[in-house]
Amino acid sequence: MKPSVISIVLGGGRGSRLFPLTDKRSKPAVPIAGKYRLVDIPISNCLNSGFNRIMVLTQFNSASLNSHIKNTYHFDIFSKGFVDILAAEQSTENENWYQGTADAVRQSMRHLEKYDYDYILILSGDQLYQMDFKEMIDFHVKNGGDITIATIPVNAKDATGFGILKSNEEGHITSFIEKPASDLLPDWKSEVSDEMKYQGREYLASMGIYVFNKKVLKKMFQEDPGDDFGKELIPNAISKGYTTLSYQYTGYWTDIGTIGSFFEANMDLTNEVPKFNMFSSSPIYTRARMLPPSKINGSFVNKAVFGDGCIIMADKIEHTLVGIRTRIDKGSTVIRSYIMGADYYQTIEDIEENEKKGIPSIGVGKFCYIENAILDKNCHIGNNVRIIGNKHLQDGEFDTYCIKDGVIVIKKDAIIKDGTIIP
Template identity: 45%
Template sequence: MKNIISLILGGGRGTRLFPLTKYRSKPAVPFAAKYRLIDIPISNCLNSGLNQVYILTQFLSVSLHRHITSTYKFDTFAAGFVEALAAQQTLDSTDWYQGTADAVRQNLRYIQQRGIEYVLILSGDQLYRMDYRDMIKTHMDNDADVTIGTLPVPREDVSGFGVVKLDENGRVVEFAEKPQTEEDINHYRTSPEWLRSRGLEPRGREHLASMGIYLFRRDVLVDLLTRYEHTDFGKEVFPSSIASHHVQSHLFDGYWEDVGTIRSFMKANLDLTTENPPMALDTEEFRIFTRPRYLPPTRMAGAMITDSLIADGCTIGSGTVIENSVIGVRCRIGRDVTIRDSVVIGADYYESDQEFQRKSPTTPAVGIGERSVIQGAIIDKNCRIGRDVRIINDSVTEQKERDNVTICDGIVVCAKNTVLADGWKLGP
């Protein structure tokens, strides 16, 4: 589809995902043992036949740029590209991106290329599988100016989303960003009968939320962003353009998760360890692409592993028990370790014996030391967890920080490069 360009928004500061975003942007956060969040929308694009992709970045974007450059390469004879565009000062603008619409506005020159008729705008921190060709068909069939991807959500979740009100043909007649009052929430209710007529079973979900996926006619998008100074699509662009443009809704009823908080990140990872995961990774139809690392197979010496994902290049010692957890690449786990309901992101490198010997005698090696216990925690990259360490939030504390270890939403998070000496314990 040479007449469509995809723009993936790299997101803001990612404060709700801190400390995972301490050294990286949200889309660069590792996910599911071997991927990064940005791999999801890029893979959806490539699987949908869309191979002209820009990623708009701003905060802590070095690792994201490195990942994109080393992963998504097109050969000389293959048309297409996946490129990262960093926020930059120009003669027209000297400011950082002020919102989703402003990010696109500051990069209009990249979509005003010859032959481009449509622009698909995506978020870089959502988990879902979607064939965008279905959304493009909805857009074409209805001769729309703008099409918004929408998802049915239960009433209790409405206040966290932009929601739409539709006419009988699925055209958006009203849009509200995160309605709070009972009156507003009731106003945006969608008839269960109408949802069923579109092949969607409500199951208590009678509101349609914006997924942050938008398809624009290129000329309409350029006009809206140059005529007005709107900075956000949900808060300003859609509410003001519905009266003057044909804004259509495209219904989606598959798995979709906004990974915006530590709790949602943890849940999305651990959901993949279940017997019937909501988003299966082992499918040929819609593969998730990422950087090839050429690592050796994981070696397990008498360990017991249940309902878990284990990436390549790991070594797991005898007597170790891993349950309902995600273990990332190059993870070295000692003997008699217990890991439950946790995400261990792994390491960027293997530490050689010579490198380890040069460090202080009290500094543990990269990985998880013998007899340590980790439960309900996220261990970021390159952490050095010593022997007999205990990481369990026994007191069910919601927020706390100590020794580069943070408790967020009741989940313990060890930031990247954290060092915990032998015998370190969290809790009373």
């Protein structure tokens, strides 16, 4: 019998570490891989796992995320499937906005009462991975779990940045510590495969992916007023003796928490054999845009990924992701960068009007050089512009761009005049 599951995707908080990409949108709405949004990853994993009842909880800068989901995920009337938005709301019972991951789910439980389900699958909206959640649910049911946490083995260097769980040989989690100091790590090794041990990955990090029995989660919410799963509810549940299981995942997974991790995850997609396989039999679903194929004229291209509807006349594009509707003019070079593209095409009238005002067209102008940079949507980059990021640059925020983790991020809709040099 197929398990009855409701999936909840957490829309995230302010996403300050991903600023300025989150200045005008929520984290799950940030474009990734040239044509998708981050939220497409957990939703696609759910659909590919056979779970098509999905709630997305939103709060900050949610307009573009709401629009994307509304325009993307449609099911026929016989499937009973849905991807619904649950926006944070004040009510007579609770006047507060979401205070954390657990509080977001707690406040949303009343909206789930009309559905018949036995298990709740809770997911983050800002991670890049491919997982069959049915296998995780089956593991949870077979082993009699109250709670199952997806874990991934990490090395000692990475372990200090995660919640680390300790499990016994049966896969039962016995204790939990949030971002442990390096001198505490020797006591936090868990049972992992020989391959993981060989790689030095002996610490189990929580992936922020949880399965709860419905009755157990309701009871936990009654017992524990905590706002966060990782910091409060789950450690408390372990101490109270709830059967908490570790479901070890050994594939590719990365948390898109910072500009640096976001940039490197996208750059990896341009490699010959990327860690995240966009070409697998499990599709990544997104909004179907009726765009023309991309057109490339006279360019040297190596290790590049192009979205639809691009017009490329650059001299050279290498190790670069080029998003939808991108225009790059003659003589320009783009290396190790992510150009997110545009939300619309400019008309001839728009271009002529902007020329009168001295405003460059959307896209990259002539004879530009761009390296180690992210260009957010609808950027106007003039001619002879140089944008060069470097890991030695200090972080900083400016009118039209930010520097973070050595990457220069040009803000959405920014206008960069002819001859500008950044930094």
